[in-house]
Structure formats: C-alpha cells, structure tokens
Amino acid sequence: MQLTDRINRIQISPTAAVLAEAEKMKAKGIDVADFGPGEPDFPTPDHIKKAGIRAIQEDKSKYTPAGGIAPLREAICAWHKRELHSSFEPKQCVVSVGGKHSIFNVMSVLIQQGDEVIIPRPCWVSFPDIVKYAGGTSVYVETHPDDGFTVRASAIEKAVTAKTKLLIVNSPCNPTGGVVPPDEYERILALCKKHNVWLMGDECYSHFTYEPHKPYSIASAPGAKEKVIIIGSMSKTFAMTGWRIGYTLGPEALMQALIKLQSQSTSNATSIAQYAALEAMTGTMETVPVMLAEYAKRRKRIVEGLRAISGVTCEWPGGAFYAFPNISEHLANGGGRSALAKTDSEIAKMLLERAHVAVVPGEAFGAPGYLRLSYATSIERIEEGLRRLERFFARAEAAA
Secondary structure, eight states: OOOOHHHHTOOOOHHHHHHHHHHHHHHTTOOOEEOOOOSOSSOOOHHHHHHHHHHHHTTOOSOOOTTOOHHHHHHHHHHHHHHHOOOOOGGGEEEESSHHHHHHHHHHHHOOTTOEEEEEESOOTHHHHHHHHHTOEEEEEEOOGGGTTOOOHHHHHHHOOTTEEEEEEESSOTTTOOOOOHHHHHHHHHHHHHTTOEEEEEOTTTTOBOTTOOOOOGGGSTTOTTTEEEEEESTTTTTOGGGOOEEEEOOHHHHHHHHHHHHTTTOSOOHHHHHHHHHHHHSOOTHHHHHHHHHHHHHHHHHHHHHTSTTOBOOOOSBTTEEOOBOGGGBTTTTOSOOOBSSHHHHHHHIIIIIOEEOEEGGGGTOTTBEEEEOOSOHHHHHHHHHHHHHHHHHHHHHO
C-alpha cells in the first residue's frame, strides 16, 4: 500500500502501544501492575456527569459552531482568568477534541517545511511526531535531574536560529514532573519576544503541583499575549480524559485559522461533552484538592520505593503524576554491575513479560536509561508494583 510521506514520518504513540500490550495481558486474566496510563484513576465528578446527562435529555446533540459553543468559550476564559490570572476574550479561545488535538491544530497552521520547533527534553512523546507531521524539525534542549528537569532560558537561547518558529514549554512536564518557576518562565518569554518566536505553554497538568510550586500560566505575565499560545484540557484537572475536550487560547487571527482547519476536519467537539465541560468550568472545583492530596501521598510512596531499589535513582517530581526513575545502572552501557539489557525499552518489555509490570521506556520521551511510571493508580497497586520491581531488580543483582 502506498502511504503518504507525512504519515510515514510518524509512529504510533509509544504510550498507546504499552497500554495495548498491557490490555492484551489483562484480557488473558493476568494481573498487571499498570503504571502506564497517563490519566487520572478518579471518576469524573458527579456534577459534571450530571451535566452531560442533562445535555442528552435536553437534546443538545446537534452540531455546534466549529470552535465551540459560546458559553463554553466564555467560561474557559473566565476560569483561566480566575485560576491563572490571564485576560483572554472568547474570540481568543477555540474548543477542540482534547489537548492533543489543540496542539496538532496549532502545529498545522504555524509550522511548515524548514521551520524549527524547540522542545525541552525529556518531552511528551507526541510533540516530536506532530512536528514531523507538519513538516518541521524538532530541536531539543536537554533538561537535567539535578536541576529538577527545569528548562532554562540560557539553554533555549543557544538553540534559537533564524529558522526557529515555535518553542514548547510543558510545565508541569510529562514525563519528568519538571516545573518551570515563574521568574524563569518570564525570562523564556522575553527571549521568545526578542527572537520573534511563538511560545506554546502546555498547561494540561497546571493544577497538579506540589510544594513549593503553585499553578502558574505564562499568559499572566505582562505583555505575554502577543507571542503566547496556551494549550489546556479538561482531561487531567477534572478527570475527563475520555470526554475529549481541550482548548487553545491565543491571538484572534490564530484562533480563526484553527477554526478554519477544524471546520474541515473534526468540526465541533462532541456537543454533549462541551456542556459537561461548561459545568466543569463554572461549577465547584472541590474535587481537585482531594485528587492532589491523594497524588501527593502516592508520589511520596512511589519515589521512596523506587529509591530503595538497588541501582535505581529517582528525583521528586514537582508536578503532574509521574515518577521518572533512572535505571541506567542496569543497562549494559550504564556502567553498572547488573546489566539486564542494552536499552530501557528492553527492560520495559522484560518487566511486562516477566514481572507483569507495565511502564513506558524513557527512550519514548527522548531519555534513554529512564522509565516512566504513572502513579495515577491506588496505593495498593503502587505497593504491589513496587514489590514486583524490587524482586525483578534484586534478581538481576544476584545474577550479576
């Protein structure tokens, strides 16, 4: 079959591949300690579910404007202003089929052949492939565990060229949990304005930060709106991953381009899901601190448990709900005594097959020698997973 160059440039999401393999094992009745999914294990709050049910009962199941219903766009702007101190208007907002769709749309209307996109690394798996699909080139800026995986303006400036069109900052970051402090973020914004580079702020984990970090949006900085594009989502904050509602905030001319593209691709996001999202934006947020408190407990347990495993190191994530341990001591080129395999992808495969533990290899995020573990699962499952991990690596030590 003759497929296009643009589809051949990309691969299936590695996280989706891990999830699929874990599901195959579960279908066979195998008990899998699953650290793979990047989604809350909490249910969608009741008041949001009821709003979706009401929308069905009230026959709100027709087409909507491609960019989203007006009340939702107004509510998103009001919510973002209240929670993150921005000042967007509804005409500067577009509702999409999830945050990933928002990013795909922005790349599609801004990036073309020859353009460069700067991406701090380790990075979310889909950023590089979306850039490839749009015809652009990814330029990576490395972040480091001893700095909390924080991207710095000084490092970004070294990567800027005449071809640089866009910088992506995902804070808090998937997979590392790295958080960019507000003062550093403002230095990054100043750099983007100086070099006429768009700054895309991926805020999908904005409300899941741990002390001393607080939710922050670069859109709140003075003079930000002319060069800043904000990507947001209902998925994490409101446990609405399957509802598929995301949004983009930015200059009106860019929003019109996104609406044009969306009108010829997905059209509107699901009408019923939009009305549920409207309730999320205008209703109580009392479930958010409850989720965050539980994530904080899980974070403590999983990081301490990983650090107790011989040959494994792990930094404290500043946000999101991922632990990102370094297992290079157990790789052939890592200099350790107990070489289990050559790559972290091989280790991840062995963990699934032998220990029935699902993780995502660091290579998927541009970070060889690491694994990503989602702790969006119960303490009981975390405990079981840690026991299996400890046994797996202990056997490797014993065999060395």
